[in-house]
Amino acid sequence: MDPEATVAVVGLGAIGAMTTWRLAERGVAVHGYERFGVSHDRGASAGQTRRFSVQSQRERRFTPLALEALDLWRELEAATGRRLLDLVGGLILGPADADALVSAARSARELGLDHEVLDSAELARRFPQHLARPGDAGVTDPMGGFVRPEASVAAAIERARDLGATIHDYTRVHAVEPADEHVVVRTPDGARRYHRVVVAPGAWARDLLPAARTTVLPRRLVQAWYLPRDPAAYTFERFPVFERVGDFKAYGFPSLDGSTIKVGIYGTAHPIVHDTENPSRTVGLDLVRSFRDVIAECLPGVHPDPSATTVGLEGYTTDGSALLGPAPDAPNVILACGFSGSGFKFAPVMGDIAADYATKGATARDVEFLSPAREVASWPADFLTRA
Numbered sequence: 001m002d003p004e005a006t007v008a009v010v011g012l013g014a015i016g017a018m019t020t021w022r023l024a025e026r027g028v029a030v031h032g033y034e035r036f037g038v039s040h041d042r043g044a045s046a047g048q049t050r051r052f053s054v055q056s057q058r059e060r061r062f063t064p065l066a067l068e069a070l071d072l073w074r075e076l077e078a079a080t081g082r083r084l085l086d087l088v089g090g091l092i093l094g095p096a097d098a099d100a101l102v103s104a105a106r107s108a109r110e111l112g113l114d115h116e117v118l119d120s121a122e123l124a125r126r127f128p129q130h131l132a133r134p135g136d137a138g139v140t141d142p143m144g145g146f147v148r149p150e151a152s153v154a155a156a157i158e159r160a161r162d163l164g165a166t167i168h169d170y171t172r173v174h175a176v177e178p179a180d181e182h183v184v185v186r187t188p189d190g191a192r193r194y195h196r197v198v199v200a201p202g203a204w205a206r207d208l209l210p211a212a213r214t215t216v217l218p219r220r221l222v223q224a225w226y227l228p229r230d231p232a233a234y235t236f237e238r239f240p241v242f243e244r245v246g247d248f249k250a251y252g253f254p255s256l257d258g259s260t261i262k263v264g265i266y267g268t269a270h271p272i273v274h275d276t277e278n279p280s281r282t283v284g285l286d287l288v289r290s291f292r293d294v295i296a297e298c299l300p301g302v303h304p305d306p307s308a309t310t311v312g313l314e315g316y317t318t319d320g321s322a323l324l325g326p327a328p329d330a331p332n333v334i335l336a337c338g339f340s341g342s343g344f345k346f347a348p349v350m351g352d353i354a355a356d357y358a359t360k361g362a363t364a365r366d367v368e369f370l371s372p373a374r375e376v377a378s379w380p381a382d383f384l385t386r387a
Contacts, residue, residue, distance in 0.1 A: 035204075049262055055144075196332045203315045223264045226295060226303060323372040
């Protein structure tokens with residue numbers, strides 16, 4: 001049986017949707033598979049906003065990728081007429097010696113990006129909404145902003161369909177089986193063959209990929225919305241997208257609705273998801289209380305109890321970097337998973353890199369540090385057995 005299309009993409013969250021779009025733009029015959037609906041709320045591509053920044057808090061090789069992603073976001077906007085990315089400005093703040101803050105400033109300086117380094121007094125003057133303690137500092141990012149996740153996934157799939165892609169939504173993939181010259185994708189409707197398959201299943205990576213069974217752990221992400229006491233102080237013009245690093249770890253966004261702001265808090269590791277088939281969507285009172293304490297101290301002008309919460313799932317690697325590239329034991333299977341909560345802003349360029357691997361077997365981008373063939377430690381055995 002001949003392959004039904006050149007490439008299949010399994011999982012149509014941010015990375016899978018962008019991969020499908022970038023393949024379709026190249027004229028590739030592509031099929032996309034999504035176990036839920038397009039632009040669903042169960043994974044990591046939901047919650048109205050995702051942070052965009054070109055500064056790197058850890059790996060400087062991400063900055064050129066973010067700049068390339070910016071161009072691709074604009075290309076997708078132009079092709080679909082949807083507004084996806086707003087560059088309203090960004091701010092990283094926390095202790096002046098925090099590794100993430102120092103790295104962000106260094107990446108901006110070394111690559112000649114516009115930015116300012118603010119001491120505690122200037123931080124308090126410019127952004128009084130935030131707690132600014134002696135010893136705190138901030139780094140501004142004029143190219144920071146936010147992306148709309150639901151609209152972005154929908155736009156990428158809409159564009160891919162317009163270019164001829166076939167989308168199998170509400171279709172669960174039970175297995176991806178590599179053979180000598182093709183890959184079989186098995187669903188309840190039967191089996192189809194492809195030359196190559198990109199697997200981008202997010203938190204569900206362990207269900208499909210032997211290479212991810214010990215290295216990509218599903219975790220639960222909670223986002224919450226809060227009511228500012230003075231909404232005018234939290235508009236785009238006065239309250240940029242922020243990330244707080246150091247002893248308090250949080251990120252947040254200006255108000256989209258004139259009433260609430262979204263804040264995510266991650267003081268401890270995100271909880272392991274023990275059952276990806278039936279994950280808990282309840283946000284317990286202990287977690288709400290811990291969030292309230294952080295909000296009350298770090299954002300004193302905000303009512304500390306949430307007005308709404310959401311729960312999503314994401315796959316995390318032990319080193320916090322994605323697995324992007326051919327599977328070590330099956331080069332016609334392309335892995336695109338384990339983005340560890342940091343992939344959305346890069347999604348278009350990551351999708352284009354996955355498309356490179358799926359069509360050419362290689363990419364010119366400097367992404368060897370994301371190779372699935374690198375040394376990636378396994379999660380502790382008790383984490384895996386309980387998950």
